[in-house]
Amino acid sequence: MKGCLSNKARGRIGHKAIKGGELSLLFKVDLENLIYSFIMGELDANISYKESVELRNGRKTSFWYEAWSSLGRLQEVMGGRGHIDMGILVNENIEACRNHRRRSHRVNILNRVELEIERYKENWVDEEDISLWRNSKGKCMKTFSTSETWQNIREKHTLCSWYSAVWFKHATPKYAFITWMVMLGRLSTGDRMKNWNANVDASCVLCNNPLETAEHLFFQCSYSKQIWEVLMSVGKSVHGGIE
Numbered sequence: 001m002k003g004c005l006s007n008k009a010r011g012r013i014g015h016k017a018i019k020g021g022e023l024s025l026l027f028k029v030d031l032e033n034l035i036y037s038f039i040m041g042e043l044d045a046n047i048s049y050k051e052s053v054e055l056r057n058g059r060k061t062s063f064w065y066e067a068w069s070s071l072g073r074l075q076e077v078m079g080g081r082g083h084i085d086m087g088i089l090v091n092e093n094i095e096a097c098r099n100h101r102r103r104s105h106r107v108n109i110l111n112r113v114e115l116e117i118e119r120y121k122e123n124w125v126d127e128e129d130i131s132l133w134r135n136s137k138g139k140c141m142k143t144f145s146t147s148e149t150w151q152n153i154r155e156k157h158t159l160c161s162w163y164s165a166v167w168f169k170h171a172t173p174k175y176a177f178i179t180w181m182v183m184l185g186r187l188s189t190g191d192r193m194k195n196w197n198a199n200v201d202a203s204c205v206l207c208n209n210p211l212e213t214a215e216h217l218f219f220q221c222s223y224s225k226q227i228w229e230v231l232m233s234v235g236k237s238v239h240g241g242i243e
């Protein structure tokens, strides 16, 4: 097993891993940055898994929020006043700095930023910037993977003992989902619905027992009992008896 448990192994709904590059080719969108923005919007903005950027034309790289310079992320280094002191808008990309006129400042850090801008201008080439993504092993990669990013940002949990009984190969998704709800005690059975609305009919939909619970529905209900008996007899005839 890999270092991290899958969502299903934790008793949750699973997800499918996709590679950003593959979908970018299909949809002609910059999926990497799209997903990156989504993740950043969902989480604390100080947590970042886009480690740094190899700067080329600066077109896709945020001036303030990405670690393109030797100073790191300038928003973190310079705080909220940085964009006012430098005269560069908060949401500006680095490419906008090609017309930036170098100035001399009294504060040393501002002069260092001016120097970084000059360095960018000198090294400018008409190629796309290359994002470097930190993977789960701590290495920087040039390709983006939602799977790797997910492994990086999520909390680690223990193995759920019943997950393989719910999520298994060739399972029917609808039935797996219902079983999953049962295991979590989240099925809308009569007893639970009564908590939400005292006037609701809480009787069993199959046998009219006064109170429908998950336990009753699957194991105690006279109707379910008949189904279990049929299934058991089919199992016996196919497999020659179940121990």
Ligand SMILES: [Zn+2]
Pocket: 204, 205, 206, 207, 208, 209, 216, 217, 220, 221, 222, 223
């Ligand atoms: Zn019943």
